[in-house]
Amino acid sequence: MELSKNYIPGEVETKWYQHWIDQGYFHSEPNNKPAYTVVIPPPNVTGVLHMGHCLNNTIQDILVRRARMQGMNPCWVPGTDHASIATEAKVVAMLRERGIAKSSLSRDEFLGYAWEWKEKYGGIILQQLRKMGCSLDWERTSFTMDPDYYETVIKVFVDLYNKGKIYRGKRMINWDVKAKTALSDEEVIHKEVNGKMYHIRYKLDMPGEEYITIATVRPETIFGDTAICVHPKDDRYKHLVGKHAFVPMINRRIPIIADDYIEIEFGTGALKVTPAHDVNDFNLGQKHGLEVIETMNDDGTMTDAAPMYLGKDRIEVRKIIATDLEASGNLVKIEDYVNQVGFSERTDAIVEPRLSLQWWVDMKQLAGPALEAVMSDEIQFHPAKFKNVYRHWMDNIKDWCISRQLWWGHRIPAWYDADGNVYVAENEAAVNAKYPETNGKTLTQDSDCLDTWFSSWLWPIEVFKGMSNPNNTEINYYYPTSTLVTAPEIIFFWVARMIMAGEEYMGKIPFKDVYFTGIVRDKQGRKMSKSLGNSPDLLGLIDQYGADAVRFGIMIASPAGNDLLFDESTLEQGRNFNSKLWNAAKLLKMWEPRISNEGTVPQDAAFAMDWFQAKLSATQIEVDEMLKTFRLSEALKTIYGLIWDDYCSWYLEWIKPGFEQAIHADVYNKSIEFYDSLLQLLHPFMPFITEELHHALKTQTQDLCVKEYEAIGKVDETVLNAGALLKNVISTLRDARNKNQIKPKDSIDLHIQSENNAAYQRIENILAKQVNAKSIAYTQASIGSSIVVALEKDKFYLVADQAIDTASLKENLLKDLEHQKGFLASVEKKLSNEKFVQNAKPEVIAIEQKKKADALARIQTIEESLAQL
């Protein structure tokens, strides 16, 4: 097979992906091999691929492909999440564009549009994963609202309700005024916002003109005030406790109470208490039996509690109320103030604390085993630092608000009669059966649906129908899954809850390892986001550089557990690596017509082969260890260096036949074999080009994608060291040539003075070729008018045609001498320290003594060289 001048990724990628699919390599069925199961963190069904997905799925694919080549039975399950709030928001927006208001539709009509939308756009992200080369089992594609999955979610709700782990209650929740739904605590993003602190005085219900001044960042909520609270020990206000004051503008009379919750130093030390719109105020209100007055509607506009602002948005009111308060004489001052404000994760609306009747999961009942599983390392977190984060959240766990005032999702299986009694069962018939008193009564189903994560937490179980068809062959084989790869930001949303669900419903952990990826940021360290416009178009990048280069680029810059700063230059590096791989194969193929079986393998080529075999095995062991510990980026760097430097720059140069010379068949075949091993090692990271080259090298009986790794050979340390010495000698001599401005084309005569000539004789052909020496001779004495180079205990004399720059030579030697002397001094200092000799381990002392001997020898060599100049 002839290789084109350059590697063109596009066609090759399409060709091989289709081939792999056609061969069914990615499809898994339970068999007698060990399972390696990965479930994809299901992306939002309406989503498109971004850099975060790229990183996350590349990592999963590396693990899965590696497992496949290790002879396991990998199963990587794709799928999407219905993403209740995000999808509903998109559908509402789409309808609005078409001039349809959600409020004008019935639930069923709306869901009709939503499904239509899902069918049309839902598959995009999965198609994009194919472009990246992900070896997902497409026959297993799941969706969190598939019929079986849907039923399972409902069953789980009913079950937890029956067990008393789900309840309905009126509590403070986070209200998204845009989506008009409740949110869980995890869906609220706290950001720092520059705001104002308003100091407002309330007239006291006392004779005369006396006031009490409070400080607030939310003046529009004064209409919901039902008390003013001060610290019982605050001398400024002690005398006012038990008295009353009037809310400005509406003149409602409220009590002044005392509670040590108040921070005396904060603001004016007097707090306005608004139980309907602040969690802390609500708790205070409960404690003191205060009235709750709601001032806000579900869309964020003011209620008739604030008659003068009725129907106006609370943000707008905050702007104008200052003027009105000033007019009424109640505004004392306004200060700049930075405070934390909660925003909806999905709609970015400012979240309003609101008192509301919702459904809750009692998390304390579920947390115990889930915490234990991680703390005992039954589930291992990588990096382990996330254990702390996890424990902290679990220790302070709060109940989970799971009802959402949305239509797109799993509808809550609760029914109400005319009196407001609640009945929970799978469906209305089940309600009637379970609660005979409901027969004949008109029941209405709860109109809310469940939080998306209430379905996602069953993902590793239900993609194998572990609940809709308990104990089936697949769940028993694939569960628990092997590795979960996900972002640390969803550790609470998803990871923790999956562990809870696994323990609750399978009695087993859902996965053994969790690998947390970093967050993809731009060059300036900003998180990539749509609004900043700093998220590159992934498909465009794949078109430009090829999928392998993109995978390489994102992995090489991706230290385990740290954020990665995405820089397109790493993709260039990946593309260059493609070229390097391609060209090395081209070189090998160029030799094919000149293969010869005559004679024996030349000594130098034999050495090169022995050395590379040792280097390959040593690196395979190293890479294996790195991958076992999830140090993927390091593993890729190591493979990159092995291919580029050791194979291409050293090995291939060492065995390269002279101009138009034959290559021995054994050398050729071994070189092809080595290269194939390198491709195999690299395959999980860069699947396309490696598969292509695997087949280009020679006729293969098997695709690389499913070729199993062979046992790693034993590492010959002696030859490994000999190779290292050779590389060192070559580099040192090349440096000497460079510094003496000997042109690459000009050859030299090399004289070696060593006590171990045999070591050099074995490799002298390589040496001659690599330092452009036309002769190599061995000598016992120094050679005049030559460039002298000292290395270890050996000396090298380079005889060139041109004049020698003695001055710079001397300078270099002196510099080296100084360094060696300094080093010797530090070693001697250590060895002459009695305490060191007494306390240090014997092997450490031996090392120090060897260092000393080596340094002395080197100093002698350098001094001898200097003497000759």
Next chain:
RNA sequence: GGGAGCAUAGCUCAGUUGGUUUAGAGCAUCUCGUUUACACCGAGAGGGUCCGCGGUUCGAACCCGUGUGCUCCCA
């Protein structure tokens, strides 16, 4: 306010229970070079007060304390 983490070359990072030659890699930079795979290249080089201070130790990038600066999570 509570908690966690980080600080090593211009940049991104390795550095395993403290001792493995006076700290390593990749990228970037500089010098030289188009020699029959590759300029998307080759050869070579330069570049570090391991954040500051104090301590433990025969010995500290590594352990302890403290200060500073960043990042993340939670409220």
